[in-house]
Amino acid sequence: MESTTDFYNLIDALKADSANSLGLFMPEITLCVFIALFLAVRLVTTKLDLFWVALAGAVVGLVSSNPLQLCGGNVESEELFTGLLVHDGLTIAIRSILMLFLVLFLIFTKISGVPDKEDGADVYSLVFGSTLGMCLMASANHLLIVFLAIEMAGVPSYVLAGLIKGRKRGSESALKYAIYGAGAAGVMLYGISLLVGLSGTAHLPTMALELAQIIPQAGLGEQAVLCLAAVMISVGIAFKLSAVPFHFWAPDVFHGACAEVNAFLSVASKAAALALLLRLAVGLGSVPLSEIEAPQAIQQTVEAHQETVQTDLVPTHLVSLEDEAVSGSDEDIDVKSSEPVEAQANAETEAPATEAEVVEAVDPRLEIKQAHDEALSPVRNFIGLLIAFFAVITATFGNLAAYGQKNIKRLLAYSTIAHAGYMMMAVTPLMMMLGTDNNGAEQAASALIQYIVVYVFLNLGAFSIIAFLRNYVGSEEIEDYSGMVKSRPVLVICLALIFFSLVGLPPLSGFLGKFAIFASLADGYSTAGSSALLVLLIAGGLNTAISLFYYLGVIKTMVMGEPDESHHLGDRPVGRIEMAYVVVVSIPTVFLIVCWQWVAGFADEAVKHFIS
Amino acid sequence: MLLIGTVTVSWYLAVGAVLFVLGAVCMATKRNLLGVLMGVELVLNGANMNFIAFGSKVLRPEGSLGLDGQLIALFVIVLAAAEAAVALAIALNFYNNHNTVDVDRANELNG
Numbered sequence: 001m002e003s004t005t006d007f008y009n010l011i012d013a014l015k016a017d018s019a020n021s022l023g024l025f026m027p028e029i030t031l032c033v034f035i036a037l038f039l040a041v042r043l044v045t046t047k048l049d050l051f052w053v054a055l056a057g058a059v060v061g062l063v064s065s066n067p068l069q070l071c072g073g074n075v076e077s078e079e080l081f082t083g084l085l086v087h088d089g090l091t092i093a094i095r096s097i098l099m100l101f102l103v104l105f106l107i108f109t110k111i112s113g114v115p116d117k118e119d120g121a122d123v124y125s126l127v128f129g130s131t132l133g134m135c136l137m138a139s140a141n142h143l144l145i146v147f148l149a150i151e152m153a154g155v156p157s158y159v160l161a162g163l164i165k166g167r168k169r170g171s172e173s174a175l176k177y178a179i180y181g182a183g184a185a186g187v188m189l190y191g192i193s194l195l196v197g198l199s200g201t202a203h204l205p206t207m208a209l210e211l212a213q214i215i216p217q218a219g220l221g222e223q224a225v226l227c228l229a230a231v232m233i234s235v236g237i238a239f240k241l242s243a244v245p246f247h248f249w250a251p252d253v254f255h256g257a258c259a260e261v262n263a264f265l266s267v268a269s270k271a272a273a274l275a276l277l278l279r280l281a282v283g284l285g286s287v288p289l290s291e292i293e294a295p296q297a298i299q300q301t302v303e304a305h306q307e308t309v310q311t312d313l314v315p316t317h318l319v320s321l322e323d324e325a326v327s328g329s330d331e332d333i334d335v336k337s338s339e340p341v342e343a344q345a346n347a348e349t350e351a352p353a354t355e356a357e358v359v360e361a362v363d364p365r366l367e368i369k370q371a372h373d374e375a376l377s378p379v380r381n382f383i384g385l386l387i388a389f390f391a392v393i394t395a396t397f398g399n400l401a402a403y404g405q406k407n408i409k410r411l412l413a414y415s416t417i418a419h420a421g422y423m424m425m426a427v428t429p430l431m432m433m434l435g436t437d438n439n440g441a442e443q444a445a446s447a448l449i450q451y452i453v454v455y456v457f458l459n460l461g462a463f464s465i466i467a468f469l470r471n472y473v474g475s476e477e478i479e480d481y482s483g484m485v486k487s488r489p490v491l492v493i494c495l496a497l498i499f500f501s502l503v504g505l506p507p508l509s510g511f512l513g514k515f516a517i518f519a520s521l522a523d524g525y526s527t528a529g530s531s532a533l534l535v536l537l538i539a540g541g542l543n544t545a546i547s548l549f550y551y552l553g554v555i556k557t558m559v560m561g562e563p564d565e566s567h568h569l570g571d572r573p574v575g576r577i578e579m580a581y582v583v584v585v586s587i588p589t590v591f592l593i594v595c596w597q598w599v600a601g602f603a604d605e606a607v608k609h610f611i612s
Numbered sequence: 613m614l615l616i617g618t619v620t621v622s623w624y625l626a627v628g629a630v631l632f633v634l635g636a637v638c639m640a641t642k643r644n645l646l647g648v649l650m651g652v653e654l655v656l657n658g659a660n661m662n663f664i665a666f667g668s669k670v671l672r673p674e675g676s677l678g679l680d681g682q683l684i685a686l687f688v689i690v691l692a693a694a695e696a697a698v699a700l701a702i703a704l705n706f707y708n709n710h711n712t713v714d715v716d717r718a719n720e721l722n723g
Contacts, residue, residue, distance in 0.1 A: 171710070183639050189659040197625075
């Protein structure tokens, strides 16, 4: 009899959970609806130009992801769909960046003329599908979703790389991307299976809790398995980030695919992969407060003061908590929606009536959390050092390899690799400070978001200029662009500004992004005192210096070189619309210093409840 | 001894590990594109073996993944099918342009 009641309680809780989750899942649902629409239209006719429909879809996605929420104030961290996804400031921020990028990207493809009308529906559905995967990457809270999201973002990109039919290079780049991608995903899945098996759950916060109990008494074998699993998972993420030594696909794919696809691959997937890296690193490195059970008596005191909690949810929650030990799967069905409310109540120390009890109630949970976080410090160290290792060799190798490049797309591919290295640098101080100095850790995460905001739109501008120049010159070799400044001054000046900004020359926006990351490295070094951070800081500084020269080389060819129109093969002039687009994308991004306050505020707000 | 011993999780893990290693070796050494794709499938199924073994309550009464393990395996099977479809389409496209599916012939882009 009791089990029937439990069952109905469970169903009710699931219904409430789904209803709540669907509302916060609107941007993804919008993308799904439009993908279905594109596919349906493609069945009926191939003549329709779907650009305006796609643009409308992207705008609806942007509006429903509602970036203004972040300006408004407190966005609580909330688990969706029984803990598979998490919805917090970081989700909103990355999702908004992706959607804004999608809008600009669609306009860019329309102007540059790739894809043509016939392929439009296919390409839009692939791009939307890939973006959907990236949104999931930014909000993953469960290792199944981590894997699914990586594949959802990856598989459409493989097809996009071979977008232009009948071109040998395009098919070759798609082939390489697909094979390397599938291999990396397979290795990552095996790593996930080991980690999941050892901790007995795939839900990230629960996993952190389990790891905190396993690690202090782990034998050599268990430690070896954990390290192996972490390395295998990092293979999958390093592939997505094109981090050395899993970068070898990037230059070939960028060379073979068209510049439009490159913009999508280099920018959007980088932002999403970094968000995923943040989620995994922080998820495994600390136990969120909402995950910790308060001792029973105190929990009841807190509940007595909870008028806002829906009373029907609480019994289910307690029942499932007791079942937790019996079955791992119940853990996922367990509705967490009542817990954040408690945590919120605990955090609101200004509520005068309950202050005494709240202070009492907070203490034991914080103590437990501290003990858990203490136990997890080897995990944080290991992840931090692993990422530091990847970051240093990625940034250095990317910058050095960019020197010999003759093709502008290959050069930008290596520049992308180098920037992935800089961005990964921010995660190491985050991991080193987590648990001891949460403010510093938040600053590091915020620095990463600031860099992503700058980098996404800089690279979009760079690739759009390259696509327009390709349409005009018919070539992507750097030497064919010599003397370009005389015929196309606007494009060349914008490209020069973007390149200087990518190097990080003050007062351009790239400098501010780099400065934020280096500042958090220095901050981390002074608090945590890890020499790895000092190495990172030095490597970052040196890399910034050496990266200056190859960017300058391109600009020098374009400005000082002799114009040579003889082998220009392109037939499309660079018109006003192209120039307007380039100016609109690049100038505000480059001079972001004017409203840097706003960007920094956005990033701070995004990571506010990320580390609890 | 093998016939009378109790089957534990580690037996399944051993099979999974063997599948994984075979798949990885297959990916690294096969020069035929279809062979490489078979290697990928082996790797994914090696991981699936782990998930199912970890999810079994018979093999692992304590600390089992429960239904999660089986569900993840189902998702991975579907995903592997989708990935294979895309990879085969790309292989066909490559064949149309190069008249071969030898991965060593994909050497136009390098540097």
